[in-house]
Amino acid sequence: MVTPRSGPAWVLGLLLLLSAGPSATPGHAQETATIPEVENAELLFEEGITAFERGEYATAHERFRLVSEYELNRKTTAALLMDGKALVQLRRYRDARTRLEALLSRYPETTYREEAEALLERAQRRLQEERRAQDTLRIGVTLPMEAAAVSLSQALFNGVRLAVDEHNGLRRRYIRPPGLRTEADTFEVYDTARLAGDSLAAADGETTVAAPTDTVRVDSLRIVAEQAARPDWVAKMHFRRTGPRPKTARAAVDSLVRLDDVDVILGPIRSRVARPAGERAEAARVPLMAPMATDESVSEGKNYVFQANPTIPDRGRIMARTAANGLLLDRVGVIYEQGNRLSARMAEGFREGARQQDLTVPLSIPLQGSRDWSRLPTLLEDSTLIETDSLRARRDSATTDSLLAETEALYLPVSGRGTAGKIQGALTGLRQILPGTRVLGNAEWHDLPFKEAASAVTATYTNGFYVQTDRPAVQRFVRRYRLLTGNTPDELSTDGRRLAYVGYDVARFLLSTLSPSGTAPPPRALRTAPTYDGLGMRIGFQRENGNQALFIHRYRDQRIERLR
Missing domain, CATH: 3.40.50.2300 (Response regulator)
Known part of the structure; x- marks a missing residue:
């Protein structure tokens, strides 16, 4: 037996008792010859004892938990008791209480009853102290x-x-x-x-x-x-x-x-x-x-x-990741409005995300103004000025035609006034010169009135806000909101409706991720939290400080489908 590095004498005595063999196995039921010795349980128990002695309480808890999940064997009650001790050391007092209560209720005549009751009282006292100070x-x-x-x-x-x-x-x-x-x-x-x-x-x-x-x-x-x-x-x-x-x-x-x-x-x-x-x-x-x-x-x-709201460049980066990993595309061109800051920043983010994902961007086409969205056929035929990731150069029309032919999809981040008109003009032009080429977009592509044209290019886009009104959770929220304020979110302005859902979702994400601890919540908890699928938004930081979770939609058969 290895002597523990530190700790009171009663810990050493308990470890000696638990390791003494079948004659020292706790519990009246386990002192009979009918209790089997399970080899794997015995091995896991010894590994748990070793980890506990070393102060590796998380490992010890996992080993003891596995022992207790076997059918009744000679280490069952010992594992429950030691699991309670490991959980107390980890300050998981509520879980420790559950384990110890299971031991006492299942094996009321265990020889460890006095020890378990003392440990249970300790866990309950610590839990009450935490509640008083950190509630x-x-x-x-x-x-x-x-x-x-x-x-x-x-x-x-x-x-x-x-x-x-x-x-x-x-x-x-x-x-x-x-x-x-x-x-x-x-x-x-x-x-x-x-x-x-x-x-x-x-x-x-x-x-x-x-x-x-x-x-x-x-x-x-x-x-x-x-x-x-x-x-x-x-x-x-x-x-x-x-x-x-x-x-x-x-x-x-x-x-x-x-x-x-x-x-x-x-x-x-x-x-x-x-x-x-x-x-x-x-x-x-x-x-x-x-x-x-x-x-x-x-x-x-x-x-x-x-x-919580993805940054403008991140929207382009997320679309690039989706194109490479979700849609399995290899070559995507970019058409954006150079004078529109939001459109240009999304295009910039897409190109950056494409480099990170080994997604080729064979060409980028900067439009000089909003009217250029409806002039794509003329611009592509008459102009040889294009951009690539590394240079801006004048190319002959044959090279431009070759680049367009190799492009599997086009990313069109549209923003500003009249977005529906811009998108309609772009789709009309692309149908003439690049029929069948897939189109990628941003949130402005959501719920367009011309779904047939969007379906023809399987338009796929990111979207930061989406409410499925037929979900029971959404309907409950609407009822509660009406009772609280006298009206429903749908009766608010467009921005007001969105903010009502955003407030709920962001607060729910925080409440599901953080808890009182007596010290400031670690920011890592937010960065590593599982993606939260809310009523109107998705929240997941994926080790970043900007939300990386967006809805992904596409048009097919004149309907909108949610892909993610």
């Missing part, structure tokens, strides 16, 4: 409240609030007087501080958005807030206003960090104010999630600042 995730929300932006901020905040409600296990329900015929409905509300017996959170005063009253009358209906479930921990929102100027966003974040000690910040909306807000959050080492900012400078070079 609340504090979410800072900073949004503009000037007249031009207040409706959009309200829509986003309502989405955030409903996500927090849902996590906190709170519900508001209709109570119908006898004889009143109407449809009952429920939704969760952020009413934690006002519910009787709730010790998990207290009223926030002026630093947070006020909670609604417990009981509200709507016509003849009475709406009552109640605690429908008790979560392990609650989330609380702390709100700060921002103005249009960068310094107000920086001050709002500074206040959330210093006065409210928030764990994570959601907002602001626009890139111009998200940039200074992110700089302050980075200095404070508090994760900040910008929900709508698209300028890469918001998160570039930072460790704690994230962008």
